[in-house]
Amino acid sequence: MPATTDPLPSWTDGAARAAIVEFVELVTTDGSPDLVAREERVAVFDNDGTLWCEKPMPIQLDFLLRRLAAMAHHDPSLRSRQPWQAAYTRDYGWLGGVVTKHYHGDDSDLPVLAAGVLQAFAGITVEDFEAQADSFLRSAQHPALGRGYLACAYRPMVELLGYLEANGFTNYIASGGGRDFMRPISQELYGIPRQRVIGSSTALAWEPDEAGGKVVRKPEADVLDDGPAKPVRIWSRVGRRPILAAGNSNGDLPMLQFAGQPGRAALRLLVLHDDPEREFDYVAGAERALEHTTAQGWTVVSIRRDWATVFDDTNG
């Protein structure tokens, strides 16, 4: 008889792996006092920094910058206006600062960036936007890691998603990133179908036309799916409280708190970026989440210690 195949081969034999396996056995073993019915086994995952890289900037920001630079290339009047100026001159400092400031609660530059984001793809159909995102994700290279963006997913997390699914869990992405940006690759990359991608959204509108009609993007924000919006958005889409949540930043804190309720087992994972050799080393934007993790006994996943392999190099 063959030995049972290890479902988590990229995880080292440490505390994080043990917490995951113990939790899954606790909620899935018949006769366990903490058994959770299959339909209640909902797991939610942040994406940027939790399932794939977010440094030196979120992948969607790179997508956006290229679009903004292309707009400034065609229209010189945009070259002296933010965020087009930063995109055109490759001033990544200004752009990265917007995200870091947001993590610290300072959203003063966010409207400037948001206005550019909204205008960058205004008026196109959701299908056209998705085709552009898909094409970018399949062709662009990560600026520092020497691999394509589709090879920037964390192999241990992909294994975790598969392990959970094999144990009757239903996995959702609950990301601050754009829902419609992630959908074209979520099934292929994570085994999560498009209807289970929750994320930030742009306002959409129905436009009748001679063929019936189409859904187009409006130049208006809809929902920034971060912080307290995450549990609201998860409830709205799923209609259940998760029993497992994984994140990596302060913006994931309400989602982590939402997973689990008195009298029911729950697992909360916080990915810690502490591996400058294989990935990145930063805690900016995760300080409060880390404090909570310690205080609540949640599980820290250290990239350096808990992951034997970070990326899947057969998929580069």
Next chain:
Amino acid sequence: MPATTDPLPSWTDGAARAAIVEFVELVTTDGSPDLVAREERVAVFDNDGTLWCEKPMPIQLDFLLRRLAAMAHHDPSLRSRQPWQAAYTRDYGWLGGVVTKHYHGDDSDLPVLAAGVLQAFAGITVEDFEAQADSFLRSAQHPALGRGYLACAYRPMVELLGYLEANGFTNYIASGGGRDFMRPISQELYGIPRQRVIGSSTALAWEPDEAGGKVVRKPEADVLDDGPAKPVRIWSRVGRRPILAAGNSNGDLPMLQFAGQPGRAALRLLVLHDDPEREFDYVAGAERALEHTTAQGWTVVSIRRDWATVFDDTNG
């Protein structure tokens, strides 16, 4: 060998049934030029008047009226204010008029009703709201049909949902009614799990508390899922265009148009309420949809002609 069991026993042998069976065979038969991949077989259903009764008033309105009457019972100052006055004095004319006027494009009374709706359940958790809806739906009687509300689902439509699911379709409810009102009974009544219920929503908020936090209802409207909001909401949740849509009113028209696109087979069903003996007889609010149905060659489902049985009396 046993004869094949008829999957649609409550449908008469007419044009509507033939259109349904022909369409399902067209998109599911291997080698058919119109074969549609399993994950693309998305079907969307309006609820009020399409899957269950909506006369003499939508079922959720009865739920709301009882709550408003109870509020006026405890607070006499509410008895001279709409909509509490109508609820307390059982002035169903005023209330039914709001809905009929909405179908005709006149929303002048809607804010008055909406304000009452929003205040009726403000501040309670989503779990508490759902428990109240569940309790009401399992106990209240339809005012005219002599049956409980859970027995007001149309048996032929429940059979259709099962037939589609058996053929690899994924069914969603896309209703103008409240999402969180339908969720507690959607699986039991229709075989549609809660995460596939799309509908109108009240604004929700995350409130941290000592146990972690909770999602509560705010006294603010969020989305009225009717008319052009339906295709937007379906895209947002599903990420695909449906290939089958069923409705019964003008508010379903954009959803019916959204289902189907050039070069791909689609089925559009419009339930026609023409049976005063077994259900109700009305076209108010469906006039434009009926015109479109004729012009586009969509399929009318006549309750009188196409349904051998309307309700499941083993489930009363």
